Amino acid sequence: MNTELREFLRSRRAKVTPEEAGLPSFPGTRRVPGLRREEVAQLAGVSVDYYVRLERGRSVNVSESVLDALARALRLDETERAHLYTVARPTRRARPLPPQRVRQGLRVALDAMPDVPAMVIGRRTDVLAANRLARALYKDFDAAPPHERNMIRYAFLDPAARELYADWATNARNGVAALRVYAGRHPHDPELAALVGELSVRDADFRRWWADNDVYSHGHGSKVLVHPVVGEIAVGYESLVTEDDPDVSILLNTVEPGSSSEQNLRLLASWASSQPNSVR
Known part of the structure; x- marks a missing residue:
């Protein structure tokens, strides 16, 4: 499971209001902060099931077009966009990091x-x-x-x-x-x-x-x-x-x-x- 991707998507979704995303909002009817999963899926042009799999950290070969669409839907800045690309495609092998020494x-x-x-x-x-x-x-x-x-x-x-x-x-x-x-x-x-x-x-x-x-x-x-x-x-x-x-x-x-x-x-x-x- 891709924990970094899961937590990042959840945190970004919670920070975007329907008004910011250009969606209608009805006061008193929302139980979650920010956008719902189905709203992110709608904005990104992907199926709800597919987005749910992504947010659960079950990503496999996510395309650049989908990542770009998610970045737009979640209103990510440049640093957040780069981070999304990184965590969506994590290193497969956990190789030990060599010690760092100063020349x-x-x-x-x-x-x-x-x-x-x-x-x-x-x-x-x-x-x-x-x-x-x-x-x-x-x-x-x-x-x-x-x-x-x-x-x-x-x-x-x-x-x-x-x-x-x-x-x-x-x-x-x-x-x-x-x-x-x-x-x-x-x-x-x-x-x-x-x-x-x-x-x-x-x-x-x-x-x-x-x-x-x-x-x-x-x-x-x-x-x-x-x-x-x-x-x-x-x-x-x-x-x-x-x-x-x-x-x-x-x-x-x-x-x-x-x-x-x-x-x-x-x-x-x-x-x-x-x-x-x-x-x-």
């Missing part, structure tokens, strides 16, 4: 950017490497036990993260949605299952947001951090995927030239250089 050249590149917080992010948002300024801005992941070197885990289980992010809820929820995209590509990853299991048990927000089945692509954006040493820093972020491994990206944080955020980041860099034991 020496990447480590040298990180350290060559002393004024830019930079990290190498791997599967499940694992932090594979970080330069001094990134460790000062977020956390010294190098000093943490291996299983704690993970951005999602940091966001939910480290109290310092809730103080660092000015809008913690939005950042944390986007992180969960990005992790859901990864789950679509690697549904059989045992380390992902362990991470999701731990966070689901230990944090009610994660448990609720994971069940929402939202997906999010965070290639670039912005956020505001409130650092305990230097105060507020508004940063942009760029996530650059490496060519040799699509599950490895270089995360760069930038600040507006001439801004107070740039000044505070410089102060943080100066502080970090004087704290070799805490942010090596």
Whole structure:
């Protein structure tokens, strides 16, 4: 059974109202949020029985035309559409994922950017490497036990993260949605299952947001951090995927030239250089 497809279709169906889909609605007569299964089937131009099989995770060789029709019926955005294609055609064999290692050249590149917080992010948002300024801005992941070197885990289980992010809820929820995209590509990853299991048990927000089945692509954006040493820093972020491994990206944080955020980041860099034991 294709659990990812089943849960994703159910969650998207619940988010679309009849009015948004251009269907008549009669107040007080609906027992489900969003669209009914037969309404999705009607909008997508497929039989109700066929759609029911899809939503039960019993998909076999779903055509591109059907997936496109479902994406239109459910009003999916670009990220959701891509996720639908991924989960509708899961990997048949659950091959073990090889360990991820950071090439020496990447480590040298990180350290060559002393004024830019930079990290190498791997599967499940694992932090594979970080330069001094990134460790000062977020956390010294190098000093943490291996299983704690993970951005999602940091966001939910480290109290310092809730103080660092000015809008913690939005950042944390986007992180969960990005992790859901990864789950679509690697549904059989045992380390992902362990991470999701731990966070689901230990944090009610994660448990609720994971069940929402939202997906999010965070290639670039912005956020505001409130650092305990230097105060507020508004940063942009760029996530650059490496060519040799699509599950490895270089995360760069930038600040507006001439801004107070740039000044505070410089102060943080100066502080970090004087704290070799805490942010090596």
